[in-house]
Amino acid sequence: xxxxxxxxxxxxxxxxxxxxxxxxxxxxxxxxxxxxxxxxxxxxxxxxxxxxxxxxxxxxxxxxxxxxxxxxxxxxxxxxxxxxxxxxxxxxxxxxxxxxxxxxxxxxxxxxxxxxxxxxxxxxxxxxxxxxxxxxxxxxxxxxxxxxxxxxxxxxxxxxxxxxxxxxxxxxxxxxxxxxxxxxxxxxxxxxx
Numbered sequence: 001x002x003x004x005x006x007x008x009x010x011x012x013x014x015x016x017x018x019x020x021x022x023x024x025x026x027x028x029x030x031x032x033x034x035x036x037x038x039x040x041x042x043x044x045x046x047x048x049x050x051x052x053x054x055x056x057x058x059x060x061x062x063x064x065x066x067x068x069x070x071x072x073x074x075x076x077x078x079x080x081x082x083x084x085x086x087x088x089x090x091x092x093x094x095x096x097x098x099x100x101x102x103x104x105x106x107x108x109x110x111x112x113x114x115x116x117x118x119x120x121x122x123x124x125x126x127x128x129x130x131x132x133x134x135x136x137x138x139x140x141x142x143x144x145x146x147x148x149x150x151x152x153x154x155x156x157x158x159x160x161x162x163x164x165x166x167x168x169x170x171x172x173x174x175x176x177x178x179x180x181x182x183x184x185x186x187x188x189x190x191x192x193x
Contacts, residue, residue, distance in 0.1 A: 008093075013041070013083060014040040014041055014062050014092065015040050018060045020058055033056045035058060035073070036057055036058070036079050037060050037077075039061075039062050039064070039099065040061060040062060041116065042084050058075065061092070062080075066103060076109070079110075080100055080112040080113070080115070081116050085115070087121075093119060096116075101124075104124065104187070107190060108191070109192070111192075111193060112193075114156075118161060120185075125165075127162040128162060131159060140154070140176060141153075143177050145174065153183075160182060163180075169187055170188065173186055
């Protein structure tokens with residue numbers, strides 16, 4: 001059996017063109033909501049629904065270019081979704097990583113979850129690695145290093161950000177209590193988490 005990590009899995013599960021989900025969205029006072037581009041690397045619909053309660057959402061393929069997002073769509077923030085596969089794969093995940101790196105460089109707020117978190121790590125100059133068993137299921141304990149509170153999370157991924165590659169401009173804020181892997185990191189000087 002061929003390893004699934006050799007395929008461009010993000011390409012297989014993402015959309016092909018940008019589309020607004022709630023164009024012109026406003027808050028309860030009628031003020032326009034900030035516009036976020038959601039890079040789809042295999043996004044779950046509930047994540048899109050939740051984003052739509054807080055932002056005007058542009059749902060995008062992972063290979064949409066930064067110039068298009070900033071110029072044509074005039075986004076205020078960038079979100080990179082969950083999805084399957086190796087974050088270091090040379091396909092559409094790499095395209096998403098380039099877009100994340102450009103947004104970070106320009107100081108645009110950037111958020112990532114699961115594969116998006118790993119892609120943010122790569123875009124920030126960190127490394128990723130394949131976990132021996134992966135994080136699977138709805139029982140993953142995550143420690144907030146600032147508050148010392150533990151959250152029980154649902155996870156399904158096989159890669160992690162390498163803590164030995166952490167740079168001085170990055171803070172780890174949450175770790176997995178089963179294996180100590182990096183769950184959340186933030187840039188010290190940029191709006192990236």
